[in-house]
Amino acid sequence: MKNILEKILLTKQKEVLARKERGLFFRPFWDYPRKSLEKALKTQDFAIIAEIKKASPSKGLIAREFHPKKIAEEYENAGAAAISCLTDEPFFHGHLEFLAAVREVTKLPLLRKDFIIDEIQIEEARAFGADAVLLIVAALSPEKLNSLLEKTYELGLEALVEVHDEKELEIAIEVGAKIIGINNRNLKTFEVKIETSLALAAKVSEEIILVSESGIKDHADICLLKAAGIKAALIGETLMRAKDKEATLYQLLKGQK
Numbered sequence: 491m492k493n494i495l496e497k498i499l500l501t502k503q504k505e506v507l508a509r510k511e512r513g514l515f516f517r518p519f520w521d522y523p524r525k526s527l528e529k530a531l532k533t534q535d536f537a538i539i540a541e542i543k544k545a546s547p548s549k550g551l552i553a554r555e556f557h558p559k560k561i562a563e564e565y566e567n568a569g570a571a572a573i574s575c576l577t578d579e580p581f582f583h584g585h586l587e588f589l590a591a592v593r594e595v596t597k598l599p600l601l602r603k604d605f606i607i608d609e610i611q612i613e614e615a616r617a618f619g620a621d622a623v624l625l626i627v628a629a630l631s632p633e634k635l636n637s638l639l640e641k642t643y644e645l646g647l648e649a650l651v652e653v654h655d656e657k658e659l660e661i662a663i664e665v666g667a668k669i670i671g672i673n674n675r676n677l678k679t680f681e682v683k684i685e686t687s688l689a690l691a692a693k694v695s696e697e698i699i700l701v702s703e704s705g706i707k708d709h710a711d712i713c714l715l716k717a718a719g720i721k722a723a724l725i726g727e728t729l730m731r732a733k734d735k736e737a738t739l740y741q742l743l744k745g746q747k
């Protein structure tokens with residue numbers, strides 16, 4: 491039986507083929523001045539990349555009421571360092587248009603969160619207003635990861651290179667990733683263990699910016715990450731379910747209102 495990543499990648503291959511047949515739609519954000527994700531993550535004592543995500547394979551529908559522009563404004567007002575926006579449609583109920591909509595209302599660096607397997611998706615990300623893309627080591631051969639990273643830089647974007655274990659971490663370091671995301675979610679069981687981040691952080695030099703991803707719920711989690719030398723977290727569900735996103739983000743960072 492196929493695991494969720496394999497299923498998602500099969501749909502992506504079809505999506506990419508269809509996109510290539512249709513050709514690229516160029517949008518106003520093609521020449522938009524880019525914001526640096528690296529700089530934004532370095533500027534804060536602890537940085538939060540706040541995620542806009544309607545649904546996910548592990549949790550189903552997360553947000554019935556879903557207004558990407560409003561959520562982006564709330565995140566920016568609450569002090570997020572950057573915004574991650576899901577664009578995958580079948581599994582996360584995202585859309586490329588959500589990325590463009592969010593770009594219209596925020597000055598924060600914007601990450602296209604999707605399963606990128608082809609250069610055309612990076613061109614699309616830029617055209618729809620992204621400053622950075624997610625590249626998942628588990629979804630790519632090291633050669634493809636390298637060529638996608640080159641394309642990313644060539645287009646003036648940045649990459650969050652995502653790993654799940656030590657082997658993937660070595661590949662990310664080998665290709666010269668500047669920002670590495672450690673995903674705490676096991677893609678076979680959906681189990682989330684923050685210890686994944688804590689264990690792998692010790693193996694990474696200080697020049698690389700580490701982002702812990704998935705399952706971060708409260709200030710205690712952030713304290714553990716900070717103690718392990720991690721400078722940033724990507725948080726989706728906790729913020730998406732919060733009625734008062736500003737208060738929740740503040741509590742995550744400071745522990746109290």
Ligand SMILES: O=C(O)c1ccccc1NCC(=O)[C@H](O)[C@H](O)COP(=O)(O)O
Binds near residue numbers: 548549677706727728
């Ligand atoms: O979230 C899932 O179910 C999922 C399944 C398969 C591949 C990726 C998946 N999630 C993507 C993410 O990495 C998360 O959206 C992100 O790290 C935020 O996680 P959370 O704070 O737990 O919403």
